[in-house]
Amino acid sequence: IETKIPVQSRELWNKHKVQKFNTSEEFEEKFISHVEWTLARSLYNCDDLAAYQATSQSVRDNLVIDWNKTQQRQTVRGGKRVYYLSLEFLMGRALDNALINMRTDTSAQDVGKTDQVLTKGNTSREMIRQAMKDLGFKLEDILEQEPDAALGNGGLGRLAACFVDSLATGNFPAWGYGLRYQYGIFAQKIINGYQVETPDYWLNFSNPWEIERAEIQVPINFYGYVDRTNGEQSTLAPSDWIGGERVLAMAHDMPIPGFKTSTVNNLRLWNAKPTTEFDFSKFNSGDYKNSVEQQQRAESITAVLYPNDNFEQGKELRLKQQYFWCAASLHDIVRRFKKNGRPWSEFPDAIAIQLNDTHPTLAIVELQRILVDLEKLDWHLAWDIVIKTFAYTNHTVMQEALEKWPVGLLGHLLPRHLEIIFDINWFFLQNVEKKFPHDMELLSRVSIIEDASSDRQVRMAFLAIIGSHKVNGVAELHSDLIKTTIFQDFVKIYGANKFTNVTNGITPRRWLKQANPKLAQLISETINDPNDDYLLDMSKLTELSKYAEDAGFQKKWNDVKQFNKLRLADLIKRLNGGVDVIDREHIRNTLFDIQVKRIHEYKRQQLNIFGVIHRYLEMKEMLQSGGSIEEVANRYPRKVSIFGGKSAPGYYMAKLIIKLVNSVAEVVNNDAEIQDLLKVYFIPDYNVSKAEIITPASDLSEHISTAGTEASGTSNMKFVMNGGLIIGTVDGANVEITREIGEDNIFLFGNLSENVDELRYNHQFHNPELPKPLKRVLDTVESGAFSPQNHHEFKPLTDSIKYHGDYYLVSDDFESYIATQDLVDEVYHKNKKEWLKKSILSVANVGFFSSDRCIEEYAETIWNAEPVKPE
Template identity: 50%
Template sequence: SGKEKWPKGEEKVWRAGMRSVDKNISDVTRSVVNHVQTSLARQPYNLDDFGAYQASALSVRDNLLVNWNETQMNYTRKAPKRAYYLSLEFLMGRTLDNALLNLGLKDQYKDGVKSLGFNMEDLLEKERDAALGNGGLGRLAACYLDSSASQELPVWGYGLRYKYGIFQQLISQDGEQLEAPDPWLENQNPWELPRIDVTYQIRFYGNADRVTDGSGRAIWQGGQEVLAIAYDVMIPGYGTKTTNNLRLWESKPKRGFDLNSFNAGNYEGAVEVSNSADAITSVLYPNDHTFWTAASLADILRRFKNTGKPIKEFPDYIAIQLNDTHPTLAIPELMRILIDEEDLHWNQAWHIVTNTFFYTNHTVLPEALEKWPVPLLEHVLPRHMQIIYDIVSAQSYIFHRPKLISSDRTCMVSFPYVHPELTADVAPFRFFLQAVEKKYPGDRDRLARMSLIEEGAPKQVRMAFLACVGSRKVNGVAELHSELVQTTILKDFVDFDGISKFGNVTNGITPRRWLDQCNPELSALISKTLQLSPGAWLKELTKLEGLLPYAESKTFRAEWAAIKQRNKERLARHVEVTLGLKVRTDAMYDVQIKRLHEYKRQTLNILGVIHRYLTLKSLKPAERAKANRKVVFFAGKAAPAYYIAKLTIRLIVNVARVINADPETNEYLQLYFLPDYSVSLAEVLIPASDISQHISTAGTEASGTSNMKFCLNGGLLLGTVDGANIEIAEEVGESNVFFFGHLTPAVEDLRYQHVYHPVPIEQKCPALAQVLNQISGGLFGGDGVYEPLLNTIRQGDYYLLTDDFDSYIAALAMVDEAYLDKEEWIKKSIKTTAKMGKFSSDRAINEYAESYWNIEAIPVPDGIVA
């Protein structure tokens, strides 16, 4: 139309951008214009924010590609030892802003798109999150990729290219969680490079026949093959040319395959199911796991072979990190390749395997430890199951001849693994159990405990044990957790292998995304105050300690507090725009955001909110006016089949409805459940928080990583003595965190008491009883719908809400009291940020590189790599 400005921005800039020789516009502008015209085939006059985002992304991608190519060429040329991070989840979030930051091109692109009539902040909002994961474990993998590249370490990620990200969470009228698919690839993904030249064929089903020459080899044939196709995602390091690779596999049925015996549709479906389902409760299905680990190993092996090194040097050039047990089938798969395809003797193969793999455990919750039914594995992966049996037999054989084992672990495999009496058609596992039973009757308990195969109907493979036995080192993710791994689930293996195989690497978070990107104002204030460039402290986070003296400066405190306030306003705007709700900003912001799970105890939090509400209601107006104003935020998804977790969401939503509408109290207490929690939502919530809650039953949360993000952004922590909370308190000082609740050693006994000497809640914890009665009485509606949730507390109370409620309420009161002293609170906030240096994922990744993988930084030289 004549009124509309043509095009957006300055016409002469667009025109100049179309002429590649015009010196008056920047390269950035020219490149964006070029992508609008060529890659997108769009015209300037109808370009919307989404189109401008796409063109900018493609333009940034060009920059990444140059660095990525040089990095890969440099690796090929130098052939250093490399590490591969195998993870079923990579929760990357958005890419554009991160790529701009890491490339150091933020300002150029901001100005470039501005000259074309666009606002970079609006464009950034157009990107969809890559949500290929459930929670902490997947986000940890993403932080580790950022740090690996930033530290110039030769690390690649390997994962699955899910067609659907984790489900989109909708909340119904009555507060129920509904799940909608997240077709994140629908709008094309500018950040991935399809590699149709990199494909592998992966076999399933069929028969594995042992070769009866005593070599342990087998021939696996028949069944069906599926194609694995690589998609590469470039991972730029911060302030370095190094740009690593994340290779994601897509599955495709092989042409000409037998439709009768393999249903390709089902295969695709299985991949989707495993992605959306919570790792803890999902029905396990081995196809996608194998498919992905097998493709990754084939790819790793091909690259290794290109170096021309002999196979026995494999562990000198390759370290493979198993992110939890999901990729554990890589262990029998590498054995299969080495024995069946590379013709190695079992002992040589086992030596290579046990020097290549590293296993990180991320949970000690018994229900979360993966076990796969033997009959299923036998059906889908007959050769792998054979190998697992062979490992079991080698394991039991060795175990029962401890005196023959030298302290050098490599000798563990120097026995003939095939017992002289063993014939090929006798299942070695049973054979050894019988032999052992005869010879070492006293040791049967221990053997049964340690076996990779759990007896029962059906028998099951204990994946954590397989990962442990097949790895060079095993670690947990926070000090307390690593100790629990060593003293509980893997205790027998510590006795057997010696403690030196076991360690701890406390988790970390990337300060690029979790401070500079999500809280740019705070980042700028820090740079200004420390008189450092961002690069100087974002890569050496302990430099934050330089902020400590400024806690005593009144003007600095005022600046610090003003930023927190603006971050609250930003969050409030976000809630208003997305949900149409008005959140007050003159209040303390209290946040709990994480997967919904009983052990994380969102229930404790909501019961505490109700308690606060009832207390406020009981006060006279004059008394109430003295109360600390507070807004409580929840966000998080529940596994689709996790009934109790979904009820908790429903309760939160309905409590919010009642208390936000109560004119008597809503000045003092508001409550919001923000739907569809994601990385991007976390980036808005975390900088706005005054206090965040990490209140798991002691000993259940392996680490937690959002606790680190909140504290890095100057939010204080209310938590139990669990996971990384403990180490955060060690760093920032116990006076700056609010701890409550029973400690880990008490948990077992308390649970025993609940079962054998139950005390009625009315007696044990009257305040809690009152809250439960109000819910049952219908204060929040629901018509009895919450009873199953309340009954988990009334009966058994496995997560110890009745034990911790009173001290939780007391801790909340201390938080209120501390917040009333504004200046002291800000000091605590500054001191907390200042002492968070330890929790950079740079520190964590360097620990893996040095103490586990034995790899070194490989900087990309200046100039073009030849």
């Protein structure tokens, strides 16, 4: 590797080579020097926040050493590099994860050799916990100081975070590229039952996990025009784009440590900065203030994450974000490639770029522009390289989420890119015409340019398919659906082999070891795996099956669950202003029923809350017709119904669902007659760190989307990994979860995706009668039982079912849903042994859903990339 340091000086560098801390004593020394030197504090003013920062700085020092070595190793070995482009990385907190993943130099090989290194397992967490205690701090309190890095909305962003963890763990030379938003997803407050959004200024205190690369600044152009003044030129020939506005992209790096490996990969996030250039015409005309202000606006590009999940708004600033990020990342990737001096034709052998949804589709166009306009490659040679380099993952079939940009807007912001898109489309349509002559309808259906509406739109998903060599869905059902619905014409054109499935996964390091230390410990003891190797090879978990019916083991298993339920009860109490919601005395006999995810009509939180209302009405009716509370308790045993999740700020119906949940909670939780048998609670500001408390505490979780709408879901996997059972529809990854853990261990209900069209048609033209129990629920809601001050408050929700075609088929699945909930109660309360058996068997067979498996599939079937292992 190149270096500027002359040979004779290198000995000196090596003599003073930095060292990782390996023992608690070395850590303590580091910690204190960071308190003094980095934070300029001392023994006399080191609070928990300072302790968090000093700990993180110390841990980071270790990671940076391995990070540098990893980068050198990957450069020297020269294997294929993978770049994961995602507008969202929902990382959550970094410190606890780093403590689990980080390797001290002695911890792996010399476990037990010195008592300063930890004695059990080979993560550094226990060692640091003890050291923190010796220094006067409690690790748990220190970890709590860290704000979530919430640079994502939901599933798509969290998937990217799990992927970078698994990429590092699998020793893949892989970087993530994203944006460093100043404001992540908004913080949710619940005020009088309504969602209120407040800004998430997560960089308020300095972020110890990012390394500012002030030396890496990429100029990015917008607007302007294509200069064709030097004679007639084809748009296929090298062209001059004269940009009209310029900003700088500055790199910020986050080290991503792998588990049980010294590989530390990089997540590079771009920040928009003004250039030092400045508008002299404005300055000369005395308009200095305006010329500075215009520069300041550069920062707005990376100011805020768009808060929509499964929805595209088509705002110009969003397109600007996308190009800014794609152009900066591509520039960086190409620069690194060019250092090797390899011919362009080898670009796809050196580099694989994965597009996380269509958000980075402009990267395809940008690479074509770089190759044709800047590197002067022939159009077709360039395009061949582009296709071999890119692959695209689709995450949703919902129309409102598919990106389309008005031709006018795109051409204004990126005039040269629009030309390239037209040319790509022209060649593509020519090939289609060759293969399917005279099929004008087909041509117009598959054209990148949608010409139907009054203003023409660029269909980004089609561009992504055409510019990629592989397209994948995220669960089997979803991957089948994209082939038969939104992309069916492309299957005809390219053949089915271009389309593939990679079922999603989650990292067991965060979602088992970190979130559920008690369960992790029980597992490692039971399967005799003191070094937690099962976290890398989840097939080891099948060993647990042996104990599924063992009474002694079942008790330990149940004790862990009760501990986690208490932990959640504590969180809820804190969030509820110190007032308990859950009766701790009966917690063992209280079923925790949880639905936490983005609020969306397709995810059907409304079905869940209507089910809760049904239950409540049934209980009340039993009492009114003379039943005793014991009889009620027998039929409807103790249950806490827990909701959580954010609604997009502009999504009226989703916000109304939140309000309904809170209004129902208000009534049910204060009804003395039902004596705490039923509680409802909406957890405000659901995020990754709260999920780490919530997920391990579920007895039952709900994954009840209308069949065919949830591409995969990943929280379903998290709950199963933590021994929770699932009530769910035959949708997304629920299908494969059922296959893996066995259909006896999951509560499935509802209509199948193949019947959805027919059911919707039926609603549209025949207006079927509502099932009786649902009618009663809707009537009660409309009576103002939960909105005495405004009887009409929830009418849009009931109307959408009664009069607007019930698009999400709540009425079609309602009876099957409540019948299945009855079954849940029965097993949980009347046959706890059976329940625990199901729970144990679920965890025993959840291994498939590790994101390590998922990344291996991408590497093998899409990227053709190999790990670069440390010696």
